[in-house]
Amino acid sequence: MSGAWRWLRRNALLLYAGVAVLYMLLPIIVVGLFSFDETSNGKLDYRWSGFTLDYWRNAFADESVNEAMRTSIELAALATVVATILGTLMALALVRHKFRGRGISNLLIILPMATPEIVIGASLLSMFLIYGITLGFTTLFIAHVMFSISFVVVVVRSRLIGFDRSIEEAAADLGAPPLTTFRTITMPLLAPGIVAAALLAFALSIDDFVISNFNSGTTETFPLYIFGVSLRGIPVQVNVLATMLFVVAVVCIGLVLWQQRQAERMAAVRPEAEPAL
Amino acid sequence: MTALRRRLIPYGLLGPGAIWLILFFAVPMYFMGEMALRSGSLDTGGFTFTWEWQNFSDALSGSNEQLVRSFVYAGLATVFALLIAYPLAYAIALRAGRFKLLLLFAVVAPFFTTYLIRTIAWKTILADASPAVDVLQFMHLVPEDGRVLATSGAVIAGLTYNFLPFMILPIYASLERMDVRLIESAKDLYASSTKAFLRVTLPISAPGIVAGVLLTFIPAVGDYVNALLLGGTGQSMVGNVIQSLYLQQRDYPEAAALSFVMMVAILAVVVVYLRLAGTGAFMGDEDERQA
Numbered sequence A: 001m002s003g004a005w006r007w008l009r010r011n012a013l014l015l016y017a018g019v020a021v022l023y024m025l026l027p028i029i030v031v032g033l034f035s036f037d038e039t040s041n042g043k044l045d046y047r048w049s050g051f052t053l054d055y056w057r058n059a060f061a062d063e064s065v066n067e068a069m070r071t072s073i074e075l076a077a078l079a080t081v082v083a084t085i086l087g088t089l090m091a092l093a094l095v096r097h098k099f100r101g102r103g104i105s106n107l108l109i110i111l112p113m114a115t116p117e118i119v120i121g122a123s124l125l126s127m128f129l130i131y132g133i134t135l136g137f138t139t140l141f142i143a144h145v146m147f148s149i150s151f152v153v154v155v156v157r158s159r160l161i162g163f164d165r166s167i168e169e170a171a172a173d174l175g176a177p178p179l180t181t182f183r184t185i186t187m188p189l190l191a192p193g194i195v196a197a198a199l200l201a202f203a204l205s206i207d208d209f210v211i212s213n214f215n216s217g218t219t220e221t222f223p224l225y226i227f228g229v230s231l232r233g234i235p236v237q238v239n240v241l242a243t244m245l246f247v248v249a250v251v252c253i254g255l256v257l258w259q260q261r262q263a264e265r266m267a268a269v270r271p272e273a274e275p276a277l
Numbered sequence B: 001m002t003a004l005r006r007r008l009i010p011y012g013l014l015g016p017g018a019i020w021l022i023l024f025f026a027v028p029m030y031f032m033g034e035m036a037l038r039s040g041s042l043d044t045g046g047f048t049f050t051w052e053w054q055n056f057s058d059a060l061s062g063s064n065e066q067l068v069r070s071f072v073y074a075g076l077a078t079v080f081a082l083l084i085a086y087p088l089a090y091a092i093a094l095r096a097g098r099f100k101l102l103l104l105f106a107v108v109a110p111f112f113t114t115y116l117i118r119t120i121a122w123k124t125i126l127a128d129a130s131p132a133v134d135v136l137q138f139m140h141l142v143p144e145d146g147r148v149l150a151t152s153g154a155v156i157a158g159l160t161y162n163f164l165p166f167m168i169l170p171i172y173a174s175l176e177r178m179d180v181r182l183i184e185s186a187k188d189l190y191a192s193s194t195k196a197f198l199r200v201t202l203p204i205s206a207p208g209i210v211a212g213v214l215l216t217f218i219p220a221v222g223d224y225v226n227a228l229l230l231g232g233t234g235q236s237m238v239g240n241v242i243q244s245l246y247l248q249q250r251d252y253p254e255a256a257a258l259s260f261v262m263m264v265a266i267l268a269v270v271v272v273y274l275r276l277a278g279t280g281a282f283m284g285d286e287d288e289r290q291a
Helices: A002-036 A063-096 A102-113 A117-130 A137-161 A165-173 A178-207 A210-215 A222-229 A237-269 B003-036 B054-095 B097-112 B115-125 B131-138 B152-176 B181-188 B193-222 B225-230 B238-247 B252-277 B286-290
Strands: B038-041 B046-049
Touching: A002 A237, A002 B054, A002 B097, A002 B115, A002 B152, A063 A102, A063 A137, A063 A178, A063 A222, A063 A237, A063 B003, A102 A137, A102 B003, A117 A137, A117 A210, A117 B003, A117 B193, A117 B238, A117 B252, A137 A178, A137 A210, A137 B003, A165 A178, A178 A237, A178 B097, A210 A222, A210 B238, A222 A237, A222 B115, A237 B097, A237 B115, B003 B038, B003 B252, B038 B054, B038 B252, B054 B097, B054 B152, B054 B193, B054 B238, B054 B252, B097 B152, B115 B152, B115 B225, B152 B193, B152 B225, B181 B193, B193 B238, B193 B252, B225 B238, B238 B252
Parallel strands: none
Antiparallel strands: B038 B046
């Protein structure tokens, strides 16, 4: 009886997990579904009227949506590059070195993640106002790098902690200069962590609404655009682009996971093989 | 390499990022405090620093109701999120087997659609006469002629949904690291399943719960998107007031003062909570914790 009981219980939990996951995915399904919704005036009206492919065929017909999406992608790309570099260097310092001021550095990294977004947005706006700085792409860039750094540090640090230092020591013993060791050993092993951190930074940036809402001036990112039109009526193209974005993100994640698995398999089978990079 | 250069390396690595965080996170906090003590108006040549403490009492008396509502909504959303997240995180960490990666992916999937779009999707799901609302009415969870949108329930449901991954992931991480043999040995020592769970699993996942609760509660208090899109006029939260003071009414000093009041209130709740939870472990270094 204990076997059957345990089997039932395990499946009850998994059944629950299935329902919970469906709940997590429900809004995404709705967004995908309603990108095929035939509305009377091309705006979302929160109810199903009929199936159409029109909005997918004319996905890029609404120039203001495209413009906002372009701004978002540019901003996210720039902010990701800068935040990933700064965050990775910080993670290296924190894991690899003992130095005075570690505690306060940790605090400086944790606090932004524990501060409500609205406070980050409002305080940055206060500073920009006091100095009379014009709000726009630059202020958005400053803000996006700022809130991404902490997350990059956390992700890269977790990768660094599980890092086998003996490989680096071996390289050094064999006479490799520190920079060569870093380039040929440290970076390739660290790469999956850095890629994951960069993806996270990109996702955070492209998704951000609250902080951007405070510091955008007249510049419009994708979320800000949606917010702006949400009272007047949202073009169905928004759902189409959101679905595309989701699919692209899923494919990227899939590729990263696949690459990581390949790398791990290679490392496990042939530890003597040269790294691909 | 000289000893001095070696000692300077960590500062060189840390420097650029730390400067960015100081200039654009720490320093702005000071300016928000400064702004909160200014007086004047935009029409009469802007705001000047005058130690205007009045702003704080104005902010408090003007938005008392929204402030209380924010903490109640965020508290309820945190409790619901914990109830939904714990079994799910447990299932993913210890029972999912080959479905693990798939389930984990589903948990973070909402991050790949814009926050606003997700919330607007909930607006569609909870709209009057939508299938979901019909079911709720059929089950008499909502009155026959009642609606879900523009109620407290809709806002709390939105908050719960939107911050759920922040609850699931830390709990998952703490359970994932657990040695399953601990549960087995508890059972070998004749502990019932319930007792093994209460004495072994729950304490091990406690740091994850503490982190998850904070990561859910803190942003939920300051949120204004859910109240704006899913709530009605009677559901506005403190974030809505701050946003409107800053961006529509342009009363920057009072807006800054209210932001400060909210932050101090959050900090007070967090300190009390950490005392009660009896742990500050999650604040420490990852490497120190593992040691």
